[in-house]
Structure formats: C-alpha cells, structure tokens
Amino acid sequence: MTVHGENKDIIIIPSEVVALGEQLKVFTLPSPSNNSSKGRVELFQVSNNLVYQIKNHSFSKGSKINNNDDMANDVYHYTRDNETLKSVILTNEQDRSEAYLRENGSFKFALKYDIVYNLIGFYYSESITESEKEYSNQVSSQSGKEQGKNDRFLTLRDYHDLLVDSNDSQWANISLEVLKIALEKISNTVEEAEDIYYKIDDNKILEFLAKIVSKIASNLPKSIPPLLPNSAPEDIQNSMKIVLATNILISLVPKKAYLELIKFKGTDNTISIDTEVKKFNDYLESNELSIEEKKLLMQAAISVGMNNDSSSDGKDKNKTIKKPIVPKKPRVAVGRGAIDGFFKKK
C-alpha cells in the first residue's frame, strides 16, 4: 500500500455516528432542488435510521455573495490555478518525525440530512432549473402532470420501488424505515387492513416547509446582511426575516415548490408566508426611494474600493525613486587660533 498525501482525507464525524462504529456505505442522490448546476448529494445511512450528508469545506475562501466586497477590500487571494492558499500539515504529537503534508487544504464533514427534501424534489421532478436566478422569475414554465405526482395511495414498499425505478436507482440504499419517517412528514395516509398507504400532498409539503421557514427566521444567521435599516418597524423586520428564511430554501427545493411556498396562505399550525412577503414588499415600495439611495451608496462604496484596488497593482506605484542618502561625515575646520598649539596635529 503506497502512502501519499493525496490519498488522505480529513473527515469529521458526529458523535452519534462515531459511537456506532460502523462501516458507512456512501451513495449519492440527485440534488433535491432539481437544479442542474448543483451536483448530486453524497450521503450515508447509519443503522439507527439517520441519514448524513458528506460536505467539503475549505477555509481562506470567500463566498460568492461577498465577491465584490471581498475584491474591493482585498480580502482574499488565490493561487494561479484558483485554489485557496491553504494546505494541511499533519503531525503525530507522540512522534514528531512522523508527519504528512497535503497540498489540498480542504476537509470533509458529515451533517444530518433529511431525505424528505429529495421526496419533495421527486414530487416536483418536472420543475427543473439551471440556476438559482430563475427562481426570481415568478412564472413557472412546466405544464402538465408532474412525474412525481401520484394519484394513487401507495404502500411504503411500492413508494420505494417507484423512487428506485423513476427517480434514481440509488434510493435502494435508503431503508424503508427512513423512507417512512420522511413520507409521514408530507403525505396523506390511509390505513387499510393493517397496511398504511401514502400519497404525497402539496399542502402537506408547504406546511412542512413553512414550519422550517419559521424556525430559520427565528434563528437567522447573524452574518446575513439585513435588507432593511434598523429604523424599520419591528413587524416589518420580522417579515424581512421570513422572506430571507424562505429564500434560504431556494438552494434546497425546486422552483415550483418555492413559488408555491411564497404564496402559501398558511394553516392553523403555520404562518402565512404570503402575508409576510406582501407586507415586506409593500413596505419596500412605499420606501422605494430610500432603498434606492442605499443601493447607490453601497454601489459607490464598492466601486471606490475597486478603484483603489486596481491602482495599487499598477506600475506607477514605484514612480518616485528615492536616492540613497549618504550620511555626511562631520568635518572639523582646521585653522590657526590661540590654543591651536594645544591640539597639535600629527
């Protein structure tokens, strides 16, 4: 067995998976967003019916959304082949003579993953996009009956077969138990002769997603820049959080699901996203000028930074060439005076 740095990976595993100590079989499923710009998700399932996604991360890398700011402020630099300036040194603390170097500075980690999003992706499988930008276009292009939509109630096993046959063969790696947990979240069920039959339902999906939106909104990541100044009224701030939280789901659900979600009127158990979106948009419209002003200011701030940046790598930087300063030797005047005989020159 050859030992090379590139053959090595760093992977961070959650405690509950470490405790099980199993051989984890890794498989992939299509991106639940049906967005062709996104790759398949890499998953594994453990014996206690939990599914995890394997992700890759590298520090010293800016996110795309901050690209302009980062460029303006000269925050990030990359290698000529566009890699992060990051490598790994691995040291054995018991025996320092044993160490490894790895050029690639990324590492892998496993996070909990809810397979229900893939079921939603399957349900809206006709809603395919190429980029997230298309989500802002409110017209949904597909027509006709969705492939994933099923008029009939199906047993768990039949649903599993349907997914393997018509969505992706790798559904075979998902156990019936895991599928059951996911189906129960978004399906209507019928019990007959001790068998439970499932049918995925639009409203159940939206209800499920709206609950997730509420949870995200009340725990919104602090680093997400607010869309409104602090002076905006509190209820509008809350609507803004709902809008941001709903938009976060763009990376995870198909366009059709997103478009229906922003028009979702809510149920007894969930908020009405439709109301919140309207409230937010109405406020924006009535304060359009100030928002426009803010945008302009932002744009100006960015472009000022860019100008500074571009001139700093210009060649005129070293225009003034300093002459080396030669320190003058103090010269003592030699003359003839009254006490000159005292300091006799040799």
Place this chain on the structure above:
Amino acid sequence: MNSIDLSSSNSAKEYLGHLVPCKIRYNGPSDEFTDNFNMDNEEMEVLNNDVADESKQVYVNYIRGRKIIGQDVLPIFGEGSKAFLTENVISSDATMEEEFDNTESINAKPIATLNKLINYERDGNESRLSSELQKFQEYIELNDIIHNN
C-alpha cells in the same frame, strides 16, 4: 468515496491537523517537523489570558519565520464528534460481484484521530479567522434546523 470504515478506528494514532495559510506544493510524509513548527506557548498564554471559553482559545505557531494564529475547528461540531485522517484504499470488486466487473470502490480507512484541526491565518489577519469560523458555525446551526430529522 464509496465507504468509510469506522469499525476499525480504535487502533488509530493521535494527530494534530494544521490548516496553514499558504500553499505547500507537496503531498506525502515528512520528517521535517521533529523540532520545528512547535506552538509558541508563552505567546499563547498571553493571548488566551482573557479567553474564558476553552474552545475559543487561539494557537500561535510559526511557518518559515512567519507568525500564524489559529483556532480549533472541531468544537463547532459539538462534543464527542471526531475528526479522522483516512487513507483511501482503492479496491476492485470484480472478484466479489461478477456482474459489476471493473467496478472500483474507494474505502476510506481511518489511520489516525485528529485531536484538533486548527485553522490558521497570518498574524494581523485574525479578523478573517474569526469571521470565517463564525460563518461556518452559523452554517452548521442552520443545517441542524433544516435537517432536524
């Protein structure tokens, strides 16, 4: 990667992982760390003097004479989670399953546990260090909300 074998991870050695802010164009073993790349304990004591939370403490090291300051990434993943250094063993399944001949599978076998995975930035760039770690933590918390199954 086709599988990760955690069933045999108990024999693993203990390592430290250092994510250093430079590109090292080399992959492989090295014996150059026998008596260099040691943490600056004195400096760390000064810097960590008013850091109450142990998981937030900073590490100071030097790479080719340049001071780098780092923070452990692992506490973000919660207590009990573990980082492994794995070696990817490529094997052919042809003998096992004839119908899938020529199917190569990659099995990641842990060869060491990483007690820490320290992300470093150069001295003076600590703001980037803390902002990236904060965002990464936010990302993981967000994932927990979305995938709380």
